[in-house]
Amino acid sequence: MSNVVDVQRLRKVYPMDADEVIALAAVDLTIESGEFIAVMGPSGSGKSTFMQIVGMLDRPTSGDYHFEGRDVASLRDDERAAIRSRRLGFVFQSYNLLSRTSALENVELPMVYAGVPEHERRRVALEMMSIVGVEQLARHGSNQMSGGQQQRVAIARALVNNPGLILADEPTGALDTKTSLDVMRLFTELNQERGITIMLVTHEADIAAFARRIVTFRDGHILSDVANEERAA
Amino acid sequence: MNLLATIRLAFNALVRNKARSLLTMLGIVIGVAAVIITVAIGVGARVSVQQRIASLGANLIIVQPGSVTQGGVRTGFGGASTLTPQDGMAIAQLPGVAAVSPIVNMRTQAVAGGNNWQTLITGVAPTYTYIKSWSLASGRFFSQSEVNSIAKVAVLGQTDVHELFPNGASPIGQTVNIKGSPFTVIGTLAARGQSGMGQDQDDVILIPYTSEMQRLTGLKTVNLLMISAAGASQIIPVQNEVTALLAARHRIVAPQPYDFQVRNLQAFAQAASSTGAVMEFLLAGVAAVSLLVGGIGIMNIMLVSVTERTREIGLRMAVGARARDILRQFLTESIVLSTLGGLLGVMVGILGTVFVALSAHWPTIIPPQWVLAAVGFSGMVGIFFGYYPAQKAAHLNPIDALRFE
Ligand SMILES: Nc1ncnc2c1ncn2[C@@H]1O[C@H](COP(=O)(O)OP(=O)(O)OP(=O)(O)O)[C@@H](O)[C@H]1O
Numbered sequence: 227m228s229n230v231v232d233v234q235r236l237r238k239v240y241p242m243d244a245d246e247v248i249a250l251a252a253v254d255l256t257i258e259s260g261e262f263i264a265v266m267g268p269s270g271s272g273k274s275t276f277m278q279i280v281g282m283l284d285r286p287t288s289g290d291y292h293f294e295g296r297d298v299a300s301l302r303d304d305e306r307a308a309i310r311s312r313r314l315g316f317v318f319q320s321y322n323l324l325s326r327t328s329a330l331e332n333v334e335l336p337m338v339y340a341g342v343p344e345h346e347r348r349r350v351a352l353e354m355m356s357i358v359g360v361e362q363l364a365r366h367g368s369n370q371m372s373g374g375q376q377q378r379v380a381i382a383r384a385l386v387n388n389p390g391l392i393l394a395d396e397p398t399g400a401l402d403t404k405t406s407l408d409v410m411r412l413f414t415e416l417n418q419e420r421g422i423t424i425m426l427v428t429h430e431a432d433i434a435a436f437a438r439r440i441v442t443f444r445d446g447h448i449l450s451d452v453a454n455e456e457r458a459a
Numbered sequence: 460m461n462l463l464a465t466i467r468l469a470f471n472a473l474v475r476n477k478a479r480s481l482l483t484m485l486g487i488v489i490g491v492a493a494v495i496i497t498v499a500i501g502v503g504a505r506v507s508v509q510q511r512i513a514s515l516g517a518n519l520i521i522v523q524p525g526s527v528t529q530g531g532v533r534t535g536f537g538g539a540s541t542l543t544p545q546d547g548m549a550i551a552q553l554p555g556v557a558a559v560s561p562i563v564n565m566r567t568q569a570v571a572g573g574n575n576w577q578t579l580i581t582g583v584a585p586t587y588t589y590i591k592s593w594s595l596a597s598g599r600f601f602s603q604s605e606v607n608s609i610a611k612v613a614v615l616g617q618t619d620v621h622e623l624f625p626n627g628a629s630p631i632g633q634t635v636n637i638k639g640s641p642f643t644v645i646g647t648l649a650a651r652g653q654s655g656m657g658q659d660q661d662d663v664i665l666i667p668y669t670s671e672m673q674r675l676t677g678l679k680t681v682n683l684l685m686i687s688a689a690g691a692s693q694i695i696p697v698q699n700e701v702t703a704l705l706a707a708r709h710r711i712v713a714p715q716p717y718d719f720q721v722r723n724l725q726a727f728a729q730a731a732s733s734t735g736a737v738m739e740f741l742l743a744g745v746a747a748v749s750l751l752v753g754g755i756g757i758m759n760i761m762l763v764s765v766t767e768r769t770r771e772i773g774l775r776m777a778v779g780a781r782a783r784d785i786l787r788q789f790l791t792e793s794i795v796l797s798t799l800g801g802l803l804g805v806m807v808g809i810l811g812t813v814f815v816a817l818s819a820h821w822p823t824i825i826p827p828q829w830v831l832a833a834v835g836f837s838g839m840v841g842i843f844f845g846y847y848p849a850q851k852a853a854h855l856n857p858i859d860a861l862r863f864e
């Protein structure tokens with residue numbers, strides 16, 4: 227079973243006062259190992275909601291979700307936490323580094339909760355930081371780094387437990403064009419050379435152009451799901 | 460995550476908000492310091508009272524002439540003339556009695572060379588130093604044969620040594636005139652300082668009771684009989700035997716009142732320790748209230764901290780922290796906070812105690828078990844009051860926490 231993610235009729239409804247918001251109506255999607263998917267769509271179409279459910283940060287209202295063959299609905303909170311720590315990597319638009327904590331410690335964080343011994347944590351964290359090109363920033367705090375540097379540190383953090391899937395919600399949303407392209411080249415490299423499965427949300431076509439598959443959402447539905455023939459480099 | 464790392468994490472979080480952490484600890488610091496200081500003063504006072512009581516004599520029983528009041532009418536006049544040295548000798552034969560000494564007191568002038576001094580002349584037996592646990596500073600004490608021979612020998616208290624021999628020369632072998640009789644100084648008593656009632660215990664000259672009775676007072680009776688029981692458990696039995704013996708010797712039959720009183724010092728000791736118990740009860744109350752207030756302060760700050768750090772919690776959950784990791788993190792923080800407050804309180808308390816001891820000259824004792832209890836209890840306050848906020852943090856929904864503004 228090489229499907230990393232397999233969702234069927236996934237639905238998410240947010241109760242709002244008397245009314246309710248249907249963020250996801252009925253989404254079917256499978257992601258195979260080694261894919262690089264861009265998720266696009268207008269604001270409010272349910273992209274982030276989808277990412278959060280796939281990332282096990284939230285639960286769907288209904289529908290099936292299997293992650294690496296396991297039925298997520300049947301997992302206890304601790305088991306979901308264990309999967310987040312060992313099999314998933316998150317990259318957020320706002321970087322979400324811990325403040326007043328060094329870049330190195332930020333990168334180590336998922337390994338802390340995965341129970342990796344300290345010296346091993348240090349070694350792996352430095353290795354990942356050098357892969358994303360920020361090994362010289364190990365001692366810097368988040369307030370001592372540029373946005374692009376912070377996002378690279380966040381990517382290193384997402385990589386340390388050798389995840390089966392990296393979820394990135396508008397990872398370039400806060401970066402300038404040049405830095406955005408650098409970060410996208412990094413993702414491409416990680417996908418091609420390390421075979422890491424990546425799903426990222428973006429509003430920009432030239433960012434989505436890096437992916438091999440582009441899924442477009444509208445009003446909680448998947449509008450289109452196409453292979454990207456002309457990839458950017 | 461191991462314990463040490465968790466504690467270090469908690470420390471870092473607290474150091475980040477130094478001023479706030481210190482202010483939060485203040486409640487615990489003040490509470491613990493107050494407890495340490497008051498306990499130190501309370502225990503110090505109690506122990507010094509007990510020491511004073513013990514210094515009055517080992518397992519001491521005192522027989523005084525006179526009667527107890529009966530039916531509101533004081534009977535048996537002439538009490539001062541009912542006890543004799545022979546009564547003392549008879550008591551010495553009783554089982555459970557370690558030593559007996561008659562006591563004859565007289566206040567008069569003592570003269571040595573050109574110096575004179577108004578002092579207490581006390582006639583005693585050689586057993587007196589044992590009964591009072593009083594050692595000699597120099598020379599020797601008089602013997603039973605000197606008592607029998609009504610010898611003119613004297614042992615001086617330190618105040619008399621200084622007043623009668625101010626030049627510092629050894630008084631041993633010198634002569635002290637008491638009411639015209641020359642007494643040879645054979646020894647000096649170790650300094651004892653003030654009694655529990657504020658009397659100078661060193662202002663005394665001890666001579667054989669026979670010499671005092673026959674050469675100075677001319678009386679056949681003594682002021683007191685001091686008895687040392689063989690052990691603390693013997694005090695009550697000896698007291699009863701002495702009462703029966705003296706009643707028989709003085710031919711007193713019921714319902715005639717006794718013409719003597721037999722007393723021990725346990726009543727004093729009991730009174731002292733029961734005041735101590737009341738004091739400790741009050742202290743426990745003070746401690747409980749101040750630690751409660753301190754604990755509420757900690758809970759308050761921990762709740763603020765959980766709210767402030769909601770995004771941090773969300774992020775930690777996103778990268779794999781389980782509910783129990785978050786619970787442990789915040790619980791450790793509040794325990795570190797309160798335990799640190801407890802330790803600081805102990806330090807402040809010790810400093811305060813030293814200050815009280817130095818400035819007010821009060822006897823103080825800091826019992827180590829109270830120090831341990833104070834720190835331990837502060838830690839428990841941290842667990843108790845930190846649990847709710849930590850629980851709140853641990854049960855946040857990851858995505859709600861991450862999205863929190
Ligand atoms: N916690 C929430 N409570 C209520 N409604 C929500 C919540 N989160 C999202 N929604 C609603 O669900 C819908 C989908 O939101 P979502 O954040 O998934 O959109 P998106 O595609 O990520 O948009 P954007 O491109 O602006 O980030 C929106 O209508 C939004 O208002």
Ligand SMILES: [Mg+2]
Nearest residue numbers: 273274275395
């Ligand atoms: Mg979004």
